[in-house]
Amino acid sequence: MSEGDAPRFRRLLVTGAAGFIGSCFVRDSLARRDGTTIVVLDKLTYAGNLANLAAVEADPEQAARLRFVEGDIADAAVVAPLVADVDAVVNFAAESHVDRSILDPAAFLRTDVMGVHVLLEACRIEQARAAGGDRAAAPRFLQVSTDEVYGSVEHGESREDDRLEPRSPYSAAKAGGELLARSYFVTFGMDVVTTRGSNTYGPYHHPEKLIPLFITNAIDDQPLPLYGDGLQQRDWLHVADHAGAIGHVLEHGVAGETYNVPGNNERTNSEVVAALLERLGKPWSLVRRVEDRPGHDRRYAMDGSKLVALGWTNRVPFGEGLAATVDWYRTNEAWWRAIKAGDWDDYYRRQYGGRLAGSREAG
Ligand code: NAD
Ligand code: DAU
16 A cells, blocks of 8 residues: 555554554554544564554654553453444554563463463454444454465475465364454454465564574674574565555455465575675674474475565565664664563573584584
8 A cells, every 4th residue: 555545444443552563553653644544453572662653653643543452362351342433453563572482482372372262252342242233343364474484495486275284282272263353254254364474574673593693793892692503495575565464455355365474585594694794794703503492393485476466565675674674773782682681681591592602613
C-alpha cells in the first residue's frame, strides 16, 4: 500500500508491536497517513521496548491514531474488549529467540500457542456477534509465522503445502500456533491468513540475534561467538519488506491461505559476519568458534512465488540493507546500550559464558 490508498481494514489490533518487526509494521502503517488506527497490545517482555514506537509518539497526527495497551495475549480478559473494537488482528506477539527456547521452553508454549488460542477465541466471539448483526463483519486474523516451521531444508525451497518439521521448542511452538489458527478457518469458517517470514534484519533488532549481536559486540571489540562451522545458511529479509509483505497479505490474502515471505538473499553465517565486519572496519580475529546450538537447523529456504502472484515484491537489496543496518547501530548506540544494561549480563553469561571459555579463534 502507498500513501493515500484507502485500507481494507482501518482499525487494527497489532500484538507484539513493541518488538522488532511489529514496531516496523506500526511505524510504516501510521506513516502512510491513510486514517488507519492501531491498538498495540504488548506484554513488554525483555524484548518489548517502547522506544521502538518513539517516532510515532513524536508525530501528533500519528500518535493520535495509536493506543498502547500493556498486557498479555494469553489473558482473555484483556484481549476480548480490544478485539471487539477492531476490523483485524495482526499477531506478532511471540517469544522469538531459538536459543532462549532451548534454555527455557515454557514461555514459548504459553505465548506462541496458548496466546494464539486466546486471540482466536476472542475473534470467534466477534464472528458470532457479526452473525447476530451486532457488528458489520467478523475480524480478520493474521498469524505471523516463520520459515522455521519447515525445519532444516538441505536442498531446494519449501513451498506452503510442504510438511512442517519444526526442530526447536521455538519452531514447534510457532507451528502449533499457526496450525491452531488454520484450524479456526477450517472448523469455524473464520477469516484467517498466515505468513511465514524468513530471517529478518534491520534497525531496532534486539541484540540477542546474530546480526545485531555481532555488530554491537564488534563496535566494543568484544568476541563474536560463531556457532559450529559458521556454514549454516539463512535467507535474509529486510524488516521493512517483511512488514510490507504482512500488510499486503492482510489486505489481499485469501482466507485460509498461508504465504511464504522469503528474502531471496541466502548467505552462510560466515559470509554475513564478514560483510558486517568489513562495513565496520573491524578484524575477523574478533570471531570465536564456539560450541554449536543443539539441534541447529542447517538451512532455511522458501519458494516465494505464491506471494509474488498476490502482487508483492521486496524492495531492499541485501548489500544496501545490511550497510544501512550497520550504520544505524553505529548512530543509535543509546538504543542498544540500554538493552545491554539491565538483565542482559545474566542471559549473556548463561548463553555464552561456557561457550566463550572453550572457544578458539575462527582462523
Ligand atoms: P521480538 O522478540 O522482537 O518481539 C516480540 C514482541 O512480543 C515483544 O515486544 C514482546 O514484548 C511481545 N510479547 C511477547 N510475549 C507476549 C505476550 N504474551 N503478550 C503480548 N506481547 C508479548 O520478535 P520479532 O523478531 O519482532 O518477531 C515478531 C514475530 O515475527 C514473531 O511472531 C516471530 O515468531 C515472527 N518472525 C520473526 C522473524 C525474525 O527473523 N525476527 C522471522 C519470521 C517470523
Ligand atoms: O528464520 C526465521 C527466524 O529467524 C525467526 O523465526 C526467529 O524469530 C529469529 O530469531 C531467527 O531465528 P535464527 O535462529 O535463524 O536467528 P539467530 O539470529 O538467532 O541466528 C541466526 C544464525 O546465526 C543461526 O544459524 C545461529 C547463528 N548464531 C546466532 C547467534 C545468536 C551464531 O552463530 N551465534 C550467535 O551468537
